[in-house]
Amino acid sequence: DGGITQSPKYLFRKEGQNVTLSCEQNLNHDAMYWYRQDPGQGLRLIYYSQIVNDFQKGDIAEGYSVSREKKESFPLTVTSAQKNPTAFYLCASSMFEGNTEAFFGQGTRLTVV
Amino acid sequence: EDQVTQSPEALRLQEGESSSLNCSYTVSGLRGLFWYRQDPGKGPEFLFTLYSAGEEKEKERLKATLTKKESFLHITAPKPEDSATYLCAVSDSWGKLQFGAGTQVVVTP
Numbered sequence: 001d002g003g004i005t006q007s008p009k010y011l012f013r014k015e016g017q018n019v020t021l022s023c024e025q026n027l028n029h030d031a032m033y034w035y036r037q038d039p040g041q042g043l044r045l046i047y048y049s050q051i052v053n054d055f056q057k058g059d060i061a062e063g064y065s066v067s068r069e070k071k072e073s074f075p076l077t078v079t080s081a082q083k084n085p086t087a088f089y090l091c092a093s094s095m096f097e098g099n100t101e102a103f104f105g106q107g108t109r110l111t112v113v
Numbered sequence: 114e115d116q117v118t119q120s121p122e123a124l125r126l127q128e129g130e131s132s133s134l135n136c137s138y139t140v141s142g143l144r145g146l147f148w149y150r151q152d153p154g155k156g157p158e159f160l161f162t163l164y165s166a167g168e169e170k171e172k173e174r175l176k177a178t179l180t181k182k183e184s185f186l187h188i189t190a191p192k193p194e195d196s197a198t199y200l201c202a203v204s205d206s207w208g209k210l211q212f213g214a215g216t217q218v219v220v221t222p
Contacts, residue, residue, distance in 0.1 A: 031208055033210055035212070040217075041214060041215075042119075042200060042212045042213055042214035042215045043157075043200065043202075043212040044212075045209065045210070045211060045212075048208070048209060048210070050208050056207075056209070058209070088154075090156055090157070092156075092210070094210070096208070100145070100162070101145075101147055101159045101162050102147070102159070102202075102210055103159060104149075104156035104157050104158075105156050106155060106156045107154070107155070107156050109154075
């Protein structure tokens with residue numbers, strides 16, 4: 001079955017810790033995206049990548065880092081520099097052209113304890 | 114800078130009461146406009162892609178239309194199962210995919 005897999009579904013982080021959220025796709029998509037969603041709000045773009053070994057900052061990249069070493073994988077690290085990391089994180093992928101629809105994973109809910 | 118604005122923020126409908134959601138946008142080099150449906154605690158589910166002004170797409174009770182500056186999602190004779198948050202997104206010439214804040218729709222029996 002083709003799709004996007006995010007793990008874990010729930011994640012708890014102590015203040016001052018870095019945590020990494022996993023996103024894997026087997027759709028052979030070129031582009032991948034990370035979004036953050038706060039309660040009752042829309043999706044805000046953190047980072048996006050159109051090809052392997054290249055990525056661009058979105059609107060709220062501060063306190064986050066990514067890597068794109070393989071086409072299938074786009075992990076997101078939430079660093080201790082992110083002041084308010086508690087949120088719902090969504091990963092998506094699409095074909096490179098940018099005019100094709102993106103498909104989403106089921107999300108990771110991160111809570112700082 | 115790309116901007117996507119959705120209205121209204123929330124919409125409460127009686128079953129069978131048709132209505133429209135609006136998505137207005139400013140983007141450099143629109144490559145596509147997308148509508149998604151999102152249920153609580155889930156990832157968005159793709160509904161439609163629109164590429165050029167005048168284009169329309171339809172699926173069951175939903176119909177999406179596009180002009181040069183905005184898109185509408187028409188919900189005809191909605192049912193309670195149409196309750197969800199509807200999200201609009203645009204893709205620009207750099208491949209950046211930008212979302213609006215969404216419209217939360219509640220359909221009561």
